[in-house]
Amino acid sequence: MVVSTASPLQGRPDPLGATPQPDGVNFSVYARGAQQLDLLLYAAADDAMPARVITLDARQHRSYHYWHVFVPGLAPGQVYAWRAHGPFDPARGMRFDAGKVLLDPYGRALAMPGHYRRVAPAATASNDATACKSVVVDVSRYDWQGDVPLRRPFAQTVIYEMHVGGFTRHPNSGVAPPRRGTYAGLVEKIPYLLDLGVTAVELLPVFQFDVQDAPPGLGNYWGYAPMSFFAPHAGYATQPDAPLAVLDEFRDMVRSLHRAGLEVILDVVFNHTTENGDGGPTLCWRGLADGTYYMLDTEGNYASYSGTGNTLNANQSIVRRLILDSLHYWVEVMHVDGFRFDLAAILSRDEQGRPLANPPVLWDIESDPVLVGTKLIAEAWDAAGLYQVGRFVGDSWKEWNGQFRDDVRAFVRGDPGMVTRLADRLFGSPDLYGANPREPAQSINFVTCHDGFTLNDLVSYERKHNDANLEGNRDGSDNNLSWNCGVEGDSDDPAVEALRLRQIKNLLAISILSLGTPMLLMGDEVRRKQHGNNNAYCQDNELSWFDWSAVQRHADLRRFVRGLIRIRFIRESVRTDHHLTLAELMTHAQIQLHGVRLDQPDRAHDSHSLAVTAKSLSGDLLMHFALNAYWEPLDFDLPVLPDWAGTAGTGWRRIIDTSRSAPQDLVLPGDAEPVAGATHRVAARSVVMLFAGPQTQPLQPA
Numbered sequence: 001m002v003v004s005t006a007s008p009l010q011g012r013p014d015p016l017g018a019t020p021q022p023d024g025v026n027f028s029v030y031a032r033g034a035q036q037l038d039l040l041l042y043a044a045a046d047d048a049m050p051a052r053v054i055t056l057d058a059r060q061h062r063s064y065h066y067w068h069v070f071v072p073g074l075a076p077g078q079v080y081a082w083r084a085h086g087p088f089d090p091a092r093g094m095r096f097d098a099g100k101v102l103l104d105p106y107g108r109a110l111a112m113p114g115h116y117r118r119v120a121p122a123a124t125a126s127n128d129a130t131a132c133k134s135v136v137v138d139v140s141r142y143d144w145q146g147d148v149p150l151r152r153p154f155a156q157t158v159i160y161e162m163h164v165g166g167f168t169r170h171p172n173s174g175v176a177p178p179r180r181g182t183y184a185g186l187v188e189k190i191p192y193l194l195d196l197g198v199t200a201v202e203l204l205p206v207f208q209f210d211v212q213d214a215p216p217g218l219g220n221y222w223g224y225a226p227m228s229f230f231a232p233h234a235g236y237a238t239q240p241d242a243p244l245a246v247l248d249e250f251r252d253m254v255r256s257l258h259r260a261g262l263e264v265i266l267d268v269v270f271n272h273t274t275e276n277g278d279g280g281p282t283l284c285w286r287g288l289a290d291g292t293y294y295m296l297d298t299e300g301n302y303a304s305y306s307g308t309g310n311t312l313n314a315n316q317s318i319v320r321r322l323i324l325d326s327l328h329y330w331v332e333v334m335h336v337d338g339f340r341f342d343l344a345a346i347l348s349r350d351e352q353g354r355p356l357a358n359p360p361v362l363w364d365i366e367s368d369p370v371l372v373g374t375k376l377i378a379e380a381w382d383a384a385g386l387y388q389v390g391r392f393v394g395d396s397w398k399e400w401n402g403q404f405r406d407d408v409r410a411f412v413r414g415d416p417g418m419v420t421r422l423a424d425r426l427f428g429s430p431d432l433y434g435a436n437p438r439e440p441a442q443s444i445n446f447v448t449c450h451d452g453f454t455l456n457d458l459v460s461y462e463r464k465h466n467d468a469n470l471e472g473n474r475d476g477s478d479n480n481l482s483w484n485c486g487v488e489g490d491s492d493d494p495a496v497e498a499l500r501l502r503q504i505k506n507l508l509a510i511s512i513l514s515l516g517t518p519m520l521l522m523g524d525e526v527r528r529k530q531h532g533n534n535n536a537y538c539q540d541n542e543l544s545w546f547d548w549s550a551v552q553r554h555a556d557l558r559r560f561v562r563g564l565i566r567i568r569f570i571r572e573s574v575r576t577d578h579h580l581t582l583a584e585l586m587t588h589a590q591i592q593l594h595g596v597r598l599d600q601p602d603r604a605h606d607s608h609s610l611a612v613t614a615k616s617l618s619g620d621l622l623m624h625f626a627l628n629a630y631w632e633p634l635d636f637d638l639p640v641l642p643d644w645a646g647t648a649g650t651g652w653r654r655i656i657d658t659s660r661s662a663p664q665d666l667v668l669p670g671d672a673e674p675v676a677g678a679t680h681r682v683a684a685r686s687v688v689m690l691f692a693g694p695q696t697q698p699l700q701p702a
Contacts, residue, residue, distance in 0.1 A: 003041045003051040004073030011070035013063045016325070017106030017230075018080065018136045024072040025136050029082055029104060030318055032065040032289040033094045036085040039069055040101065040128075045079055045111035045241075048129040053083075065289070076244065078136040079111050080104070084287050090300030093291015095282065101127055103227065103284040105322060107134030108329075109243035110208045110231045118212035118281050132227060132283065135243040139333050142248060147255045149337045150263050151373050152199055154398060154441035154517050158565055159265065160198040161449055162186075162522035163222070163544070164206060164236045170545040178238040183253040190260045192551075196525060196558070197565035200263035200375075202340055204450055206250070207266075208233050210274040210283075214538040215470040221540035222450060224308075224342060225274035227283060229326040232334075254335050263337035265375055266330060270312060270323050271346040271382070277302050277309030292318050295353055303353050305346050307383030314347045320361045328370050338375025340400070345382040348393060355386060359393060366394040377444055390432030398517065401429060401443040408447050409458070409481035412506050414629050414685070417605045422627070423593055426612060428515035428582045440582045443516035447507045448524055453534045455507060455524035458482045459500040460489060465532030468539060476535030489532060502685055505560055505658035505665065509687045510627070512564040515585075525561040526550035556662035563666040567655065567689075570669070571616065571623075578617060590615040598637040609682075613639050620644070621693035624652065628682040635679045641692055651675070652690045659683035669693070 004024070011026050019026045031037055036058070040050040054069060056062070061069050081103065086096030103110065110132055117130040167173075168189060169181035179185045186201075193201065205223030213225035223233065231243075232250040239245040254264050273293075275286045278301070285293035295303035295311045302310040313319050330336045341347065348359040365371060380388040380399045392399050404425045411418040424431045425445075433442045448455045453464075462484045464476045485491075485499045504527065512518045522528070523546050530536050536544045551558065580588065594611035595602035602609060608630040614623050626636045638652060653672035658665055659682075667673070669691050682688050 001043045001077065001079070003043060003078070004071060005052070006072040008054050009070040009072065010060050011068040013066035013068045015106075016066075017104055017108065018078075018134065020074075020076050020136055020138045024070055025074040025078065026068065026070045027080070027104075028066055028068040029106070030065055030289055030292070031067055031082075031084050032292055033092075034067070034084045034086045034096060034288070037061075037067040038083040038085075039071070040081045040083055041071075041074075042079040042081070042128075042133060045133055046113045046115070046129060049126070050128065074136065076136050076138040076141075079133050080136065081131065081133045082288070090290070090296075091298070093289075093296055093300060095286050095290040097282055097287055099125055099127065100282045100287050101131035101133065102282070102287045103132060104134040105228075105284055105288065106230060106325070107228060108139055108230050109135040109137045109247060110228055110234060111135050111243060112234060112240070116212070118210060137244055137247060139247065141244070142251055144251070144255060144335065147258050147335055149331070149335060149374070150258060150261065151337075152263055154375070154439065156569075157200050157263070157375075157441070157517050158198045158512070158568070159200045159202050159444070159517065159519040160193060160196070160522065161202045161204070161446075161519055163204045163450070164233075165540070166221070166545045167522060168546070170542060170547055172548045173546070174548060182236050182238050183249045184238055187253055187256045190256060190262065193262060194260055195562065197562050198520065199261070200265055200337070201257065202265040202267060202519070204267050205269055205342075206233050206236065207231065207269065211235065211540075213274045213276070218470060218538040219540045220538060221544055222537040224269050224537065226269045227274055229270070229322065230329055251334060258335070263375070264335075265338040265340055265377070266336050267340045267342060268326075269342045270314060270326075271343040272306035272308045272310050272312060275310060277304065280309055289318070292316055295349075295351060305349060305353060305382045305384040305386070306343055311346060311349075311353070313351055314361045315350055315356065315359055320364055323361060324364055324368060327365065327368075327374075331370060331374055338377065340377040340379065342379055343382045344378035344392070345380055345386040345388045348388065349386070357393075362393050362397075366396055390429070395437075398442055398444055400449075401425075401432070401445055401516065403432065404429060404443060404445045404514075404516070405447050406481055408507065408510050411608075411627075411629050412503060412510070412685075413481065413483040414608060414631065415481075416608075418629075419601065419607045419610050420603050422610055423601070423612070426510070426514045426625075427586060427591060430582055430586055434583045434586070437581045440515050440580065440585045441517045442582060444519055445511050445514050445516040446519040446521070447511050448521040449519070450521065451535070452477060453480055453482055453532075454521060454528050454530050455504055456500075456527040456529050457532055457534070458507070459503040460484055460491075460529075461532040462488060463532070464534040466535050468533060468543065469535060469537075476533075480534060499685065501557070502658050504557065506627075506629075506685065506687045508561055509564060509656060509658060509689070512561070512568055513625075513689070515582075518568070520561070522546060523550070525558045526554040527557060556665075559662060560666050563668065564656075566668065567666075570621070570691075585617075588617050592639070594637065594639075596634050596636050598639060609634055609636075611636050616693070622691070624690040624692075626680065626682045626688045626690075628684065628686055631684050633681055633683050635681050637679055638675070638677070638690070652692050654680075654688065655691045656687065656689035657683075658688075659686035
């Protein structure tokens with residue numbers, strides 16, 4: 001690339017970042033406390049020195065703490081970076097290092113040199129050749145062909161949490177290089193997602209992240225190591241060295257998913273960056289305005305409410321604007337449908353780390369007109385013990401319900417004292433959300449996610465096996481609420497395998513059919529294994545990848561999951577938006593709790609059974625659930641059906657019985673067997689669902 005030699009002009013502080021114009025590019029960056037800024041222009045990402053250095057004059061090129069310049073003759077595709085000069089005084093929130101090449105915090109695309117090195121050399125040396133750099137792009141150059149976000153109601157949403165690379169990176173994925181493990185590879189598998197019945201994909205981080213943020217010899221796989229809040233991860237593109245192509249491939253994926261009726265939710269990390277703690281690399285924010293971007297104590301040490309060595313100062317005005325601008329960009333320019341906020345409780349902390357009753361950044365997001373209708377999901381806790389499930393701020397945030405995960409796991413494995421808690425989880429957690437005017441889908445219901453055991457491992461291991469992570473098995477949670485069904489790890493005992501499969505079906509049935517918004521972990525529908533590793537963040541290999549041979553091997557379980565999702569859409573509260581709060585729906589739906597005897601729920605500490613009868617809002621559909629986590633079969637009384645059910649001749653019909661082999665474990669209403677008698681035997685450790693109503697019911701999302 002030929003770099004312009006035209007004389008720089010003053011430029012403007014707004015907009016931030018690199019903005020191409022017909023006759024050049026305007027650059028603007030925030031750098032409080034800097035004494036001098038250099039704009040570095042490169043001919044290529046691997047260059048050992050810039051082709052041109054433009055030193056900004058503070059009298060002409062600085063407004064407030066913003067440094068800006070307009071360079072005539074530059075065009076999209078220009079590789080650039082910043083160098084900031086100033087004091088190294090951590091106690092005052094300044095870590096300027098003129099030896100470091102710095103990314104633009106608002107850079108829309110990144111160029112990764114072939115010899116990128118995370119651990120930068122000493123301050124006296126230049127790291128131009130090994131540093132990641134920003135790239136000027138014109139984000140308006142894309143034809144969306146009429147695409148718009150889908151705006152599907154949460155009540156009609158089934159989320160599939162997945163990893164873009166890991167979904168198709170396995171050699172048996174059927175996706176050929178270079179599309180394997182990319183945005184384009186995901187597009188090839190859209191028919192699989194549609195067949196499963198999910199309505200949204202929740203993508204693990206796709207902001208450009210640092211793959212070297214991992215133990216030596218391993219790579220960061222999950223992506224919770226952001227290098228940018230605007231640039232899509234180039235490693236998921238078929239042309240990672242072509243920045244504009246990276247943007248287009250991401251947008252091609254979004255457009256294709258939307259055409260198939262699938263929403264795109266991004267897992268976003270606004271709680272920390274890959275610069276980590278004191279010993280971490282200086283890549284961007286630390287070298288421009290350390291005390292602005294990060295929470296520091298009075299001596300300049302980093303707070304680590306994220307558990308990664310630093311914490312973004314989210315309620316500082318500059319950082320708040322950065323977060324809002326990033327969200328706007330991904331909605332308006334990249335067309336995503338929603339966000340899941342990693343460790344979102346951190347965003348409620350003030351600059352000293354104290355929890356705020358009304359955190360400005362969270363209300364900014366909640367009340368922003370650009371984001372109205374965008375799905376907002378909070379992981380309502382952080383790594384320092386702040387737990388806000390059931391009381392996260394705002395009116396429109398949904399929450400990952402960690403209590404649902406823990407209580408359902410505990411009940412299904414047979415823990416005592418769980419019946420009352422399970423009843424709350426089945427019906428949208430009214431103990432958590434019923435007191436406020438929350439919609440019935442407020443709770444994001446899950447029993448597994450990327451962080452922890454897969455569903456297969458949850459019923460196959462009682463302890464974590466993380467030695468491959470090279471941290472002495474110290475990483476990852478020790479509180480898994482798992483049960484190995486008698487054997488640790490893989491087993492060829494048919495009885496053990498049958499029990500594990502039944503437990504998996506129990507967990508899936510409760511998760512998908514409970515009131516709330518269900519979320520599945522990629523591959524759980526085909527028993528994806530991680531061999532007991534419950535923290536596979538650094539395992540970019542077959543341990544983490546989707547093994548497509550399992551699709552046929554566990555076709556019966558996949559069929560079961562597909563059927564659960566279809567049965568979920570029988571419910572009128574899913575099919576039709578009645579604008580009822582959770583508390584109102586609980587009243588109108590006429591829910592009755594039972595034990596093995598009608599109207600006598602057994603809440604004793606040693607009870608392991610619960611039955612529930614629910615009537616649809618229209619009154620023409622009854623559903624009866626019997627859940628037996630006991631290790632012996634139990635006979636449950638059946639409710640007497642109303643006259644309309646007897647007149648229609650439908651009676652009770654069994655549509656789910658997790659103790660039965662496929663295909664009798666789940667049948668759709670029109671094919672369900674009648675259930676005779678006043679009681680029904682439910683096998684040990686199993687879930688049964690009975691149905692009474694019209695045999696032909698809507699089974700697909702609206």
